[in-house]
Amino acid sequence: MRKRIKVPGLVTIMALTLITTILWVGFEVVRIVISKPEPDVPPQVLESLNPTLDTLLLDKLEKRVYLNEDELNVFKPQPKPTPEPPTTEEQENTEVS
Secondary structure (H helix, E strand, O other), X not given: OOOOOOOOHHHHHHHXXXXXXXXXXXXXXXXXXXXXXXXXOOHHHHOXXXXXXXXXXXXXXXXOOOOOHHHHHOOOOOOOOXXXXXXXXXXXXXXXX
């Protein structure tokens, strides 16, 4: 009968830690390779906004003229007629001449 050698508990924990570390590093490398790079943002977008309201601009907006539905219907665009494509007979006549 063969006698089994008992592995110390510390060796088992170290082996599991090594396997975990290798898997962790491998998954991180895959994540870095797969992930998209961060987009370049222009500095104008990153500037902070001014939180105060421009009251002069708001006054100008209130003074603007707004049109209701009836006034808007007056300005309907007129469609342009599109020329019809030439028929096959006309194309043959122009090619022969």
